[in-house]
Amino acid sequence: MHYAFGYTITIENQSKDAVQLTSRHWKIYDSLNDMETLDGEGVIGTKPVIQPGESHTYNSGCLLTSPIGAMKGHYNMVTINNAEKFRVYIPTFKFSAPFALN
DSSP states (O other): OOEEEEEEEEEEOOSSSOEEEEEEEEEEEETTSOOEEEEEESBTTBOOEEOTTOEEEEEEEEEESSSEEEEEEEEEEEETTTOOEEEEEEEEEEEEOGGGGO
């Protein structure tokens, strides 16, 4: 049996330069399995360029073998005008099926 969880992420560019998300790194925690590491290009098949003051929102999901888990990670980004690379860290967010909360 698997449990499907959905999540929405919004990345807001608060700098004065356009930036691009180039890749992602996730650590996925499943209460019944070992931690899984996932690396990939962009997000949901795109490498969005985010202009100053703008944001990019996307929806994705995660399959777990248990009703409780979590994810955390980072995005690898680059500043468009000078190719400066940097990371944006995503704090831990938790998954729990409603019936597992009692």
